[in-house]
Amino acid sequence: MGAMTGSEAPRDDRETWQEDPVADAARATVDARGVVTRWSEGAHRLLGYPSDEVVGRSARRLVAAEPPAGTLRSLATRPQWNGTVTLVHRDGHRLTVKVLAHRRPPDEGGGRDGEWFLVAPRAGPPPPPEADALVMWAFTQSRSAMALYDTGLRLRRANAEMQQVLGLPEEAMQGLRVSDIVADPQSAGTEERMRRALETGEPQQTQVALRLAGDRTETVWTVSLVPLRDAGGQARGVLLSAYDMTEAHLARERLVLLNEASRRIGSTLDLARTAQELADVAVPDLADFATVDLLPSIEGGEDPPAGAPSSPVMLRRVASRSVLEGCPEAVVRQGAVAGYPEASPVAECLATGQPLIAAVTADGTAAWEQQSPERADRVRRYGFHSVLAVPMHARGITLGVATFSRHRNPEPFEQDDLLLAEEITARAAVCIDNARRFAHEHRTSLTLQSSLLPQRLPPQAAVEVASRYLPASPLAGVGGDWFDVIPLSGARVALVVGDVVGHGIQASAAMGRLRTVVRTLADVDLPPDELLTHLDDVVIHLSAEAEGTEGPAGVFGATCLYAVYDPVSRICTLARAGHPVPALVAQDGAAEFLDVPAGPLLGLGGLPFEATELELPEGSVLALYTDGLVEARGRDIDEGIDTLREVLARSGPSLEATCDAVLQELLPERPTDDVALLIARTRALDASHVATWDVPCDAAAVAGARRDACRQLAAWGLHEAATVTELVVSELVTNAIRYGAAPVQLRLIRNNNLICEVSDASSTSPHLRRARTFDEGGRGLLLVAQLTQDWGTRHTHTGKTIWAQQSLPAA
Structure with missing residues (x-):
């Protein structure tokens, strides 16, 4: 049987015949037209014709008689044939020889289609006396398909299993080598291992994949080659044992x-x-x-x-x-x-x-x-x-x-x-x-998150804003990043950016809850540091609730940056809870990161938050963002911060273009974490938009406050708002004088709306109530609430401010 030889390249006997002049069989190849294409030295010895007298000529003259028609039909349909043929020697005498013929598959490219390889065994020397004992040992010690070869690598005996595997009777194979019996290029490797077994005295083993004659599929065999010695230690032959490993393979x-x-x-x-x-x-x-x-x-x-x-x-x-x-x-x-x-x-x-x-x-x-x-x-x-x-x-x-x-x-x-x-x-x-x-x-999380984020940012008198939100790649899952722009009383605005720890629907839901809480606390007009303190308590309560539920916990922590900008004073107050520091771009293009105390992560509890105040010239640009913008795989966070500073420094007047430039430079591919970016350019309300009066703490000063307000409205061309404004000023100033404490101040602010503010040194807040039939007071604030768009109270370090806002007709 042929064999794979591992790293050794098998010899192709179709190309070269390396023959033993004493032991080799007669070999020849004949193409489909019956022309001899190769002629071995063994064939020369058998029929007397040298190679140059046979190759290229018809093989018919070598045959003593035409083969029977049945033989021709068999050759046309079978891949292998064996039998006896009567040949004509060069000197004219006839001789009958056993022939084994294999149909050769065409070479790659279609060459030699239909070629036959023929081999006739050379008569060897008579078997040695101990041959019968050798055969007995070999055939009684193994139950596998096996064949016995002599030192010339010629087959001497094949047991019934081997004959069945090869589809040939023993007499058709006697005197032939493995490469003659199995016409496969790998057979030369098996012969090489047989020689090695004889020379070294060590058994050889290999595995071979063959398509044997008559088999429809390729089979895999483990081949064992055992050298056989006589009593004196002399190598007398090789026992080839083959085991069908096709199923295991x-x-x-x-x-x-x-x-x-x-x-x-x-x-x-x-x-x-x-x-x-x-x-x-x-x-x-x-x-x-x-x-x-x-x-x-x-x-x-x-x-x-x-x-x-x-x-x-x-x-x-x-x-x-x-x-x-x-x-x-x-x-x-x-x-x-x-x-x-x-x-x-x-x-x-x-x-x-x-x-x-x-x-x-x-x-x-x-x-x-x-x-x-x-x-x-x-x-x-x-x-x-x-x-x-x-x-x-x-x-x-x-x-x-x-x-x-x-x-x-x-x-x-x-x-x-x-x-x-x-x-x-x-x-x-x-x-x-x-x-x-x-x-x-993921789609559900994106939909939820999109519904919880601001759908649009309404125009603000205090700032011009642009924003971007990029969800993370699907593998990372949707995160809990958010941003918001919240209008506050007195034409002020709050800028918020936050990030909930974690990903998925739970993070999106937690983000929505925190955003709602921030908006609620902003309506109370809490300072940034106090707002974060209350938000910290909320996160702690949400985490405690989540611990008792099945499934993933809802909230474990969050970061947040909260900033309030007043366009009248141009003061910006900021506080952060474990969030990246914001960037500030001055009017001259210089970009820097603000020194805002870090503050603890939301949800830790028990630690204070600190606020920072700074005056911003009109036209300053604030950049608030989440950590996904500057942190990325393969990039150090310091490198991301430096890149952000460079991009902001060379940005133009368009905030939308600045957002695009930042994302393109820092995140050319889809981010691995959610990213929220909010950029705001500050505006200022000068004296032409603001009027302020100190009001004596005397009831007689109410009439003067009304006159001052009406004159200012006339100067602004807001005659239609005079009636309502008179009533609002009268009510708010009267309450401040009656129930508050000096000093009292009246301020009118004109932007998209008309805002009336009255401040005093008392911290007591007024309450809206319904007056009974015979009550002399209690109807003023009710009228203010019904005649104005909104009203409220905010506390300051020196007292409180009551404000009322009227909408103005579009210019």
Whole structure:
């Protein structure tokens, strides 16, 4: 038998014959036309013709008589023949010899198609006396297929098992070498190992894959070569024992493929990529062409309808792979939806819910002609002959079907192939379902997060703003980053950026709750440091609630930066809780990061927050952001901060363009964490928009306050607002004088609205109440609330301010 020789390159006796002049058999090759193409020295010795008198000429003159017609028919159909032939010697006498003939497969490129290799054994010396004992030892000590070779590597005996394996009787093989009996290029390697066994006295072992004569498939054998010695230690021959390892070899290959599938399939939570990984694993080890088609209904993340899909089955092509470049066999392009008729393997396996093996026949292909002529054409063109169709099930639902086809591999699929395809498809189906469910959850999280973030930023008198929000890659999951712009009393504005620790729906929901809390606390007009203190308490309470619930905890911590800007005083007050420091770009373009005390992470509790105040010239730009902007894989955070400073320094007047430039420079690819970016340019309200009066703490001063307010409205051209403003000024100043404490101050602010503010040194807040029929007071604030757009109270370090806001007609 032939053998693989590991790292040794097998000798091809079709190219060269390295002969032993004493022991070698007569060899020759004859092409399909009957012309001799090679002639060995052994053939020269047998028939007396030198090579130059035979090669290139017809072999008929070497044969004493035409072979019987049955022999010719046998040669035309069989890969191997053996028998006796009467030949003519060069000197004219005839001799009858045993001949073993092998049909040679064509070389790569189609050369020597139909060539025959013929060999006739050379008569060897008589067997040594101990030959019978040697045969007895060999054949009684082994139950495998075995053959005994002498020191000339010629076969002396072959047991019944070996004759059955090779399909030749012992007499047809006697006197021949392995390379003569098994016409395979690897046989030379086996002979080399036999020589090594004789020379070293050490047994040799190897594994060989052969397609033996008469076999439809290739088989794998373990070949053991044992040198046999006589009593004096002299090497007398080699015993070749062969064990059929085909089933074990195929089982190992299937295990290797299963391990490869476990390693490669499901490397991401991307549905299309997971399907492609299944096709890539299957080709070429299992199939020549593989496809993965999914039900279109699962793409939205919803479960498909129960039961078998209706006919014709509509499926979307998600992945394909072929041994041929570019998948030319594919009829359905990637991403397209196609229908499969009821008689197709795809529809049949989905209808029954069971995998199947289908043989591609001419009748079956003809039946497809009417329904899918293009498919029938591809089947014929590429020679499809066997198909596996495996439904993809996961968690009780049907996702689609995987098909595996063969057209280059001549072997049809067998039951073991079906089991293997079922196993790797089942693993892929679970991964695809995970990807589908993850995609659904990710879309849900994005929708939730989008609904919780500001849908638009209304124009503010205090600042001009631009913002960006980038969700993280699907693998990272949606985070809890948020930003907000909150209008406050007195034309002020609050700028907020925060980040909830964690990802997923829980983080998005927690972000929405915290954003609502911040807006509520902002309405109370708390200073930034006090607001963060209250927000810290809220996070602690939310975390405590989450600990007692099933599933992932809702909130474990958060960071936040809260800034309040007053356009009248141009004072900006900032406080942060574990959040990155904001950047400030001055009017001259210089960018710096503000020194704002860090403060603890929200949710730790018991630690104070500090606020920083600074005066900002009109036109200053504040940049607030979350850590995903400056932190990225493969980049140090200091590098990200330096890059942000550089981009802000060279930014132009457009805030929208600045946002785009920052993201393009820092995040050219999709971020691994959510990113929120808020950029604000400050505005200022000068004396032309603000009027302030000190009011004596005397009831008689109320009339003077009304007159001052009316004169200012006239100067601003707001005559229509005079009546309501008089009433508001009268009520608020009267309350401050009656219930508050000196000093009292009146201020009017005109921007998009008209704001009336009265401040005093008392911290007591007025309350809206409904006056009874005979009450002399209590109706003033009720009238103010009904006549103005909004009103309220904010506390300051020196007392309180009561304000009322009226909307003004558009200019």
